[in-house]
Amino acid sequence: MTFADNALDRLAPATPWEPDWSDVLARAGDRRLLSRRLLTKRRLLIALAVLAAFAVPLAALAAAKDWWFFRFGDFPRPVRAPVVVKEGVWSGHPWELIAYPSTTDGLCLAVAPKGAQARGDGAAMSCAPQIGVARTPETKASPDMTITFLTSSAGDRLPGYIVGPVVEDAATVVIRLDAGTALRVPTFGGPSSVGHVRFYASELPANGGLPPGLFGRRFRLTGLDRGGNVVACLVPATAVDGVSPLSACR
Amino acid sequence: MDASLAEIEAVYRTRGADFVRLALARTGDAEAARDAVQEGFARAIRGRWSYRRTGSLEAWIARCVLNAAHDLVRRPTAAGVVPNADDSASADEVDAPAVRAAIRRLPQRQRDALFLRFYLGFDYAEIAATLGIAVGTVSATLHAARASLADNLQEVAG
DSSP: HHHHHHHHHHHOOOOOOOOHHHHHHHHHOGGGOHHHHHHHHHHHHHHHHHHHHHSSHHHHHTTOOOOGGGGGGOOOOSOOOOOOOOEEETTEEEEEEEEBBBSSSEEEEEEOSSTTTTGGGOOEEEOBBTTTTTTTTSSSSSOOOBBEEEEEEEOOOSOOOOEEEEEOOSSSEEOOOTSSOOEEEEOOEEGGGSSSSEEEEEEEEEEEEEEOOOOOOOOOOEEEEETEEEEEEOTOOOOOOOOHHHHHGE | OOOOOOOHHHHHHHHHHHHHHHHHHHHHHHHHHHHHHHHHHHHHHHTGOOSSSSSSSSHHHHHHHHHHHHHHOOOHHHTOOTTOGGSSTTTTTTHHHHHHHHTTTTTTHHHHHHHHHSSSSOOOHHHHHTTTOHHHHHHHHHHHHHEEEEEEEEHHOO
């Protein structure tokens, strides 16, 4: 350790730290809770409030048109109402895929556990401009994509998974994982309200080499039409502004 | 493509303690550091739609945490924070004020580059992405920071 390193180590020594994700979620969802002065006294109350909010079954939220992701202050506003595109079961865990076109961020996808015990804190969401989904004047300038993805490692409520939209010509999506394995997943359609796209969804194998936030150079998504031609491609490691040319997947 | 809530949570749970050190170095106050990390990750959640995966997620979140720490330092009265105050050190940390004084003399960019390298172990590309500077300037920035810090430490200690 150098002289400077010793100084930096003294400046901010490693100390025990207890994560408080409920507090982060509360802050993200309600600006009124940001008062630091009140935070300590309210911490327990905030945590309970978050748990209570996420404890409401998604079915009830759907009926009330009050999806869990609408609780986050800066969520992309829908052009049309969110719809359940697909329901399924992964390793005994029921799930549902929800989609809606947004005013600013293209097509938004969410995956959530399904059923009476489902809670929003087991869910995830992602948005991106997608070919086949109409842009609005407010849509971000980033280019439309042929294929995108939303993925999560295994958690308490769902196993690891990967889902996403793909251009409507795609009949199959090949997911090449960092571990070297490749999954071939048939695509499926959704309601016309979400746009001219198809979707794919797959449970990930345990230790599939796809940890969240850490995508290696081998990870690749390829959309194939019925003739086996590449019609969609994404290689995150080399993509420019989130886009890969089709040639990157041939 | 933006970041999912699960991805941000994974970074929080695996790297949270390192982010607290980063924020502590930035604010000089342990409670403010924890607050900056909580607020920084909350900002990352609120703004995750804007993450384009052109750099690492950790670098993008680090920017959120640094901004949150910066905002806390700018309003010390409201937050009850006295950043980099020499009298906040306990009696057995006699060299901590000297270190803070030496660090404080560095330009902000050099300080942040040093912090990102040391506390988060960021590579040059991640430091560049976090600070919004060219990758080619990171090496020189770190070199200058380390040299200046060594000089400053000699001065304040001597």
